[in-house]
Amino acid sequence: MVDIHLASDLISPxxxxxxxxGTLAGQLAKxxxxxxxxxxxxxxxxxxxxxxxxxxxIQQIRRRESAYSxxxxxxxxxxxxxxxxxxxxxxTYVKAEKAARDLFQSVxxxxxxxxxxDFASNARRQGCGCGG
Amino acid sequence: xxxxxxxxxxAQKLGQGLHETSEVTSYLQAAQAARDNPDATALEExxxxxxxxxxxxxxxxxxxxQSELTEYYQLREQVRSHPLIATRDEHLQMVKLIxxxxxxxxxxxxxxxxxxxxx
Numbered sequence: 001m002v003d004i005h006l007a008s009d010l011i012s013p014x015x016x017x018x019x020x021x022g023t024l025a026g027q028l029a030k031x032x033x034x035x036x037x038x039x040x041x042x043x044x045x046x047x048x049x050x051x052x053x054x055x056x057x058i059q060q061i062r063r064r065e066s067a068y069s070x071x072x073x074x075x076x077x078x079x080x081x082x083x084x085x086x087x088x089x090x091x092t093y094v095k096a097e098k099a100a101r102d103l104f105q106s107v108x109x110x111x112x113x114x115x116x117x118d119f120a121s122n123a124r125r126q127g128c129g130c131g132g
Numbered sequence: 133x134x135x136x137x138x139x140x141x142x143a144q145k146l147g148q149g150l151h152e153t154s155e156v157t158s159y160l161q162a163a164q165a166a167r168d169n170p171d172a173t174a175l176e177e178x179x180x181x182x183x184x185x186x187x188x189x190x191x192x193x194x195x196x197x198q199s200e201l202t203e204y205y206q207l208r209e210q211v212r213s214h215p216l217i218a219t220r221d222e223h224l225q226m227v228k229l230i231x232x233x234x235x236x237x238x239x240x241x242x243x244x245x246x247x248x249x250x251x
Contacts, residue, residue: 017153018230024146025234029241031139038242097249104250106133107143114147116160120250122228123235 032107041100048093057084146234155230159223166216175214179207 032038048054057080064077084090104120111119135143150156166172182204189196211217238246 017149018233021146021149021153021230021234022237024142024149025237026241028139028142028146029238029246031136031142032238032246033242035136035139041244100244101249102133103135104246106135107139108250110135110140110143111147111150114144115150115156117151117156117227119147119150119231120235120247122224123231124247124251125232125236 028107032103035103037096037099037103041096044089044093044096048089051087051089053087054084054090057087150231150234153230155223155226159220159227162216162220162223166214166220169216172214172216175207175211176217179204179211182207 060075061077061080061084064080085094108118108120182200186196186200186204212221235247
């Protein structure tokens with residue numbers, strides 16, 4: 001009698017497990033994409049990126065953070081940050097980001113509880129510390 | 133936040149899948165072994181207390197005592213080289229690799245950093 005091996009029999013349990021995790025992670029991401037919170041975040045991110053006032057202030061703040069350049073035009077980083085936070089487009093975006101964070105944190109909690117170990121905090125890619 | 137049923141189920145399955153990997157199983161066993169060892173727990177507790185003391189001093193603007201700093205670094209080295217703690221930490225690095233792959237998969241589909249927003 002000839003043994004018939006299904007393709008799945010040739011995959012080790014470790015490979016099957018990794019494949020299963022990848023599939024489930026992809027499936028979860030697709031479900032998250034369909035949520036109102038995520039759709040709203042994407043919509044407002046596009047809008048906020050098009051807002052010239054937001055772009056200008058973010059660029060100014062980033063310049064300050066990357067290299068100290070003194071008080072450009074006498075305006076401090078805190079003042080620039082305050083101006084940014086007062087813009088309605090930015091405020092709406094921040095609200096949408098908070099809603100998406102709440103959703104993602106709830107999802108993380110479910111994964112972590114089932115895995116018996118924190119998921120997101122252990123999944124974060126660690127930088128090399130070189131600032132690159 | 134109450135999650136939609138489908139998201140809840142898939143998230144649970146993903147967590148379960150991660151839990152069943154040899155990396156997580158080995159880590160949980162190693163973590164338990166470290167917790168069950170009085171020397172290991174005492175060392176970690178001592179390090180935490182000293183760290184908090186130094187952090188409090190720094191926050192209040194006081195100069196850090198050099199002998200306390202030296203004690204801290206020596207203690208940290210002792211903690212790191214404790215066999216059970218070192219084994220646990222090695223296993224955690226393996227867990228982080230597979231978790232990172234799963235997180236990256238979610239992030240690449242979404243187009244936003246899932247792990248950054250979730251922590």
